[in-house]
């Protein structure tokens with residue numbers, strides 16, 4: 001993966017491009033579906049240590065913060081075993097539960113390839129791990145974000161179906177030129193979603209679960225709005241790629257997410273969205289069910305740039 005100078009191969013890689021990332025031509029040694037061997041034996045002791053460090057720090061931070069589904073997933077998949085997980089072993093455990101597998105890719109893959117994998121219940125994960133000096137933030141998802149953040153939820157049967165439905169929806173959005181709208185659904189649920197549990201709000205979005213700073217901010221800070229999830233509202237809302245989110249959307253359960261995504265016809269929804277103005281990341285509108293209205297006092301300074 002190269003930055004900025006690399007060639008953008010598909011116009012639909014806009015989100016990646018917004019993130020300052022570009023998808024290159026398929027690197028040599030990559031299969032037509034962009035997968036590569038994980039080469040688990042090729043990880044150094046230092047790399048395994050970075051995983052252990054991130055895992056310990058994040059597990060500690062997530063006590064009382066992570067959703068029930070995440071905690072169950074970590075347990076079922078035995079993610080607390082030391083070292084970077086072996087994708088083959090992990091896939092064996094995961095597929096027994098929900099039929100999902102994890103495959104390695106060199107980095108960001110084109111949207112159509114990404115959705116094709118999801119539609120077939122394959123989650124693509126980077127094989128590389130961040131350097132010890134990058135523990136807090138890196139732009140490109142690494143194996144810690146992809147495995148620790150995303151994979152535990154894939155062992156939840158309902159969330160597993162939601163992710164597949166999203167992949168199928170992504171393929172359709174590409175045909176209808178509506179990826180910008182649909183990507184917001186992924187962003188505000190799969191990456192940055194909150195869920196209301198009996199004990200209070202909990203985290204299920206991978207972008208939060210894998211981030212030390214944001215796992216605190218998303219639940220405890222008075223700055224962001226926390227608003228009840230609504231499909232159309234979410235698809236109208238732009239998002240920040242350079243700092244913590246200004247609004248988090250809260251679901252009551254994964255059934256709600258699955259039902260709205262799998263059982264809705266998005267074609268008329270996209271037509272409607274074409275006529276509605278987009279909303280700013282900190283907007284509040286009349287129809288919002290606001291769980292907590294943020295102060296928006298957090299000094300947004302694009303700290304990730």
Ligand code: HBI
Pocket residue numbers: 015016105107108109110111114124125126141183186
């Ligand atoms: N590639 N490896 C990888 N991981 C992603 O999350 C990813 C991707 N390619 C495209 C893509 N995501 C987007 O289409 C989604 O964020 C909507």
Ligand code: FE
Pocket residue numbers: 141145146149150191206207
């Ligand atoms: Fe992610």
